[in-house]
Amino acid sequence: MKPNFSLRLRIFNLNCWGIPYLSKHRAGRMERLGDLLNLESFDLALLEEVWSEQDFQYLRQKLSLTYPAAHYFRSGIIGSGLCVFSKHPIQEITQHVYTLNGYPYMIHHGDWFCGKAVGLLVLHINGLVLNAYVTHLHAEYSREKDIYLAHRVAQAWELAQFIHHTSKKADVVLLCGDLNMHPKDLGCCLLKEWTGLHDAYLETQDYKGSEEGCTMVPKNCYVSQQDLGPFPCGIRIDYVLYKVVSGFCISCKTLQTTTGHDPHSSTPLSDHEALMATLYVRHSPPQQNPTPTQGPAERLPLINLLKEAWTELGIGIAQARWWATFAGYVIGVGLLVLTLLSVLVAGEVTSDVAVLLWTPSVGLILGAGAVYLFHMQEAKGLCRAQAELQHVLGRAKKTQELGLEPQVAELLGQQAENRVEQ
Amino acid sequence: MKPNFSLRLRIFNLNCWGIPYLSKHRAGRMERLGDLLNLESFDLALLEEVWSEQDFQYLRQKLSLTYPAAHYFRSGIIGSGLCVFSKHPIQEITQHVYTLNGYPYMIHHGDWFCGKAVGLLVLHINGLVLNAYVTHLHAEYSREKDIYLAHRVAQAWELAQFIHHTSKKADVVLLCGDLNMHPKDLGCCLLKEWTGLHDAYLETQDYKGSEEGCTMVPKNCYVSQQDLGPFPCGIRIDYVLYKVVSGFCISCKTLQTTTGHDPHSSTPLSDHEALMATLYVRHSPPQQNPTPTQGPAERLPLINLLKEAWTELGIGIAQARWWATFAGYVIGVGLLVLTLLSVLVAGEVTSDVAVLLWTPSVGLILGAGAVYLFHMQEAKGLCRAQAELQHVLGRAKKTQELGLEPQVAELLGQQAENRVEQ
Numbered sequence: 001m002k003p004n005f006s007l008r009l010r011i012f013n014l015n016c017w018g019i020p021y022l023s024k025h026r027a028g029r030m031e032r033l034g035d036l037l038n039l040e041s042f043d044l045a046l047l048e049e050v051w052s053e054q055d056f057q058y059l060r061q062k063l064s065l066t067y068p069a070a071h072y073f074r075s076g077i078i079g080s081g082l083c084v085f086s087k088h089p090i091q092e093i094t095q096h097v098y099t100l101n102g103y104p105y106m107i108h109h110g111d112w113f114c115g116k117a118v119g120l121l122v123l124h125i126n127g128l129v130l131n132a133y134v135t136h137l138h139a140e141y142s143r144e145k146d147i148y149l150a151h152r153v154a155q156a157w158e159l160a161q162f163i164h165h166t167s168k169k170a171d172v173v174l175l176c177g178d179l180n181m182h183p184k185d186l187g188c189c190l191l192k193e194w195t196g197l198h199d200a201y202l203e204t205q206d207y208k209g210s211e212e213g214c215t216m217v218p219k220n221c222y223v224s225q226q227d228l229g230p231f232p233c234g235i236r237i238d239y240v241l242y243k244v245v246s247g248f249c250i251s252c253k254t255l256q257t258t259t260g261h262d263p264h265s266s267t268p269l270s271d272h273e274a275l276m277a278t279l280y281v282r283h284s285p286p287q288q289n290p291t292p293t294q295g296p297a298e299r300l301p302l303i304n305l306l307k308e309a310w311t312e313l314g315i316g317i318a319q320a321r322w323w324a325t326f327a328g329y330v331i332g333v334g335l336l337v338l339t340l341l342s343v344l345v346a347g348e349v350t351s352d353v354a355v356l357l358w359t360p361s362v363g364l365i366l367g368a369g370a371v372y373l374f375h376m377q378e379a380k381g382l383c384r385a386q387a388e389l390q391h392v393l394g395r396a397k398k399t400q401e402l403g404l405e406p407q408v409a410e411l412l413g414q415q416a417e418n419r420v421e422q
Numbered sequence: 423m424k425p426n427f428s429l430r431l432r433i434f435n436l437n438c439w440g441i442p443y444l445s446k447h448r449a450g451r452m453e454r455l456g457d458l459l460n461l462e463s464f465d466l467a468l469l470e471e472v473w474s475e476q477d478f479q480y481l482r483q484k485l486s487l488t489y490p491a492a493h494y495f496r497s498g499i500i501g502s503g504l505c506v507f508s509k510h511p512i513q514e515i516t517q518h519v520y521t522l523n524g525y526p527y528m529i530h531h532g533d534w535f536c537g538k539a540v541g542l543l544v545l546h547i548n549g550l551v552l553n554a555y556v557t558h559l560h561a562e563y564s565r566e567k568d569i570y571l572a573h574r575v576a577q578a579w580e581l582a583q584f585i586h587h588t589s590k591k592a593d594v595v596l597l598c599g600d601l602n603m604h605p606k607d608l609g610c611c612l613l614k615e616w617t618g619l620h621d622a623y624l625e626t627q628d629y630k631g632s633e634e635g636c637t638m639v640p641k642n643c644y645v646s647q648q649d650l651g652p653f654p655c656g657i658r659i660d661y662v663l664y665k666v667v668s669g670f671c672i673s674c675k676t677l678q679t680t681t682g683h684d685p686h687s688s689t690p691l692s693d694h695e696a697l698m699a700t701l702y703v704r705h706s707p708p709q710q711n712p713t714p715t716q717g718p719a720e721r722l723p724l725i726n727l728l729k730e731a732w733t734e735l736g737i738g739i740a741q742a743r744w745w746a747t748f749a750g751y752v753i754g755v756g757l758l759v760l761t762l763l764s765v766l767v768a769g770e771v772t773s774d775v776a777v778l779l780w781t782p783s784v785g786l787i788l789g790a791g792a793v794y795l796f797h798m799q800e801a802k803g804l805c806r807a808q809a810e811l812q813h814v815l816g817r818a819k820k821t822q823e824l825g826l827e828p829q830v831a832e833l834l835g836q837q838a839e840n841r842v843e844q
Binding site: 071073074075076077079089090091092093094095097098099115120130148161162165166168169277358359362363366376377380381383384387389391395 | 492493495496497498499501512513514515516517518519521535537542575583584587588590591597780781784785798799803804805806809811813817842
């Protein structure tokens with residue numbers, strides 16, 4: 001049994017916009033970020049888009065006294081961009097790289113090269129086990145024609161599953177990061193419903209910061225109107241989410257965001273706004289019913305979300321298969337052209353043109369081959385997520401058919417086991 | 423508190439060697455495998471190398487009455503080859519795809535295209551939570567010059583971490599699969615020490631089967647001498663590993679393997695031998711000391727293993743960086759040649775030869791670019807695993823310096839928390 005105590009946790013989250021050579025005033029912003037973190041002395045600072053490991057090493061050195069523990073999550077070709085600084089010793093570290101993360105040929109978007117991931121830290125604070133997750137999902141470049149929607153939904157599901165399966169013995173679960181999803185987006189709702197995580201912005205008793213909790217605001221000089229798309233007043237895509245197990249209760253005393261400008265400087269810390277939350281974890285007597293069951297009314301949203309996600313992934317699978325088939329046809333045409341060119345060269349008819357056409361033909365075949373393999377793998381990845389959703393839906397249906405109400409809750413409400421007692 | 427009970431679990435594991443068009447007598451072997459599984463009615467059948475989803479669907483249909491629950495783990499371009507058939511309902515499913523899995527240009531080995539993974543099933547049997555894992559690690563094509571050693575060690579570490587972080591609330595943990603590692607290989611020892619899993623072959627009270635538990639034996643007509651390398655009598659690379667948490671005890675009553683031939687047929691079921699284990703899980707009074715601490719003597723092997731794995735990964739990182747640097751030079755040379763050719767073509771000097779050399783030059787640059795990116799990503803993946811090992815070693819060192827013996831056990835002996843009470 002845990003002792004009767006109250007724990008205050010001060011959390012900082014920021015997408016740092018730290019792209020070497022491309023992000024404006026990077027060095028200066030990193031320096032000011034370090035100063036702020038040292039001054040405020042949070043329990044945990046979770047950062048995204050620290051793309052340069054040198055920036056991490058700079059911060060590590062600068063913060064070494066205030067935050068003795070730090071970790072940089074490496075993945076992909078460029079890196080995950082994720083790192084953490086902690087006042088408390090980090091007991092355990094692991095990470096999970098998302099199966100799907102955009103397309104390698106969308107070089108100008110670049111997400112594929114980053115190896116987007118979720119990092120996990122296990123901390124023991126005053127005998128309490130805290131699982132802190134930090135993540136960054138695929139960006140949304142166009143809300144109207146979002147070609148990455150299926151990937152982002154799959155990432156949200158993988159994130160929810162990773163948290164669900166790795167946090168079963170944690171007392172407190174904390175997820176911070178840039179989800180690249182608005183609060184009511186499918187992936188965001190699915191994540192919150194499946195894990196039982198609560199949104200600090202919606203739960204806090206005292207909010208100070210940008211309007212409606214937005215983390216990308218037009219006031220920020222690094223944010224263009226294009227970044228905000230059809231939301232000129234700003235968007236909320238960065239989050240502090242949390243939950244505790246039965247026996248504890250958690251509350252968000254204060255939540256603060258930066259507001260697009262730094263009072264001590266002419267430029268803000270990043271193109272995103274920082275989130276600063278103060279959470280209180282207290283001991284609370286165990287509930288009489290230790291496994292809270294959800295009534296059908298409360299369960300319905302989750303089932304609907306699972307179905308909606310299943311459909312969205314299905315659209316993604318159809319598209320992936322279309323591209324694989326198209327690439328297959330291109331390979332066929334390329335091989336045909338190559339054979340024809342070989343015949344022409346062998347027959348010494350128009351050999352110059354034939355030789356000139358060799359390069360694009362071989363390139364076409366190799367390129368189409370790579371596209372084919374990539375989309376086959378994409379379809380497999382989406383099918384995998386869809387099969388997991390199907391499994392959950394199948395079990396819910398079977399149990400409902402049998403009329404076994406409590407078991408439905410057990411199956412679908414596992415995410416509710418460790419729900420917050422507010 | 424769990425009830426006072428005894429549970430018998432009958433487990434089947436087989437690497438099925440089910441490569442479409444390449445594996446001999448595949449259809450007939452799948453049919454006989456289905457017959458055997460139906461006849462024996464195991465609790466769980468965990469299969470590897472079921473590369474064709476059609477084979478899985480065939481088995482699913484054939485086994486639907488005996489094993490109502492089944493799942494196929496999709497990943498990579500071809501698939502993970504992993505699937506499971508269960509007599510008991512599957513509560514939850516998830517999977518983790520290994521970050522590193524060989525090289526795409528080693529097409530004749532093909533592992534890279536498979537997306538090797540570990541699959542997790544959560545079952546609730548008589549109120550007991552069973553986490554069953556099935557996996558298949560990268561093959562070892564040459565023991566003398568094993569270019570995949572660092573990848574396999576990284577996979578073993580990722581597997582150990584995945585089990586460690588996802589099984590914290592499980593009563594029984596079971597891992598079956600083709601680890602492609604001998605019992606005393608670094609990765610195998612690291613996996614067992616970090617997770618606390620026990621080897622059914624070493625623990626069983628009654629063993630029947632091939633000599634020394636080998637799962638690839640010369641008697642098997644599908645096994646060539648080349649497959650066995652310097653071990654003409656056979657190798658043991660497939661495993662049934664298990665553990666229970668405090669409050670339960672587990673024993674392996676019987677372990678049986680096939681012996682290279684099927685008494686009812688002229689050919690065996692696969693090129694690997696099947697493993698059939700009968701495990702007994704019983705309730706046992708909680709230990710007086712609920713967190714068993716390991717003395718320095720017992721902890722030493724784990725620290726040594728972590729150090730050895732760290733070194734092995736370091737060698738892999740150096741090699742990956744060497745290849746990335748080499749590819750970088752090739753890109754440079756390719757660009758130089760391309761510039762020279764452009765100048766020659768522009769100057770209309772030896773334009774025919776110049777045009778002919780364009781194709782290989784462009785191909786060289788693109789190929790070297792892909793190799794560069796791949797090895798950069800490989801280095802990142804190996805660094806990630808090395809950083810996790812470094813973190814564990816660092817914490818051990820720090821605690822030893824402080825002379826805090828019990829904490830060392832807490833830090834390093836986390837894997838021992840749920841150790842089997844034999």
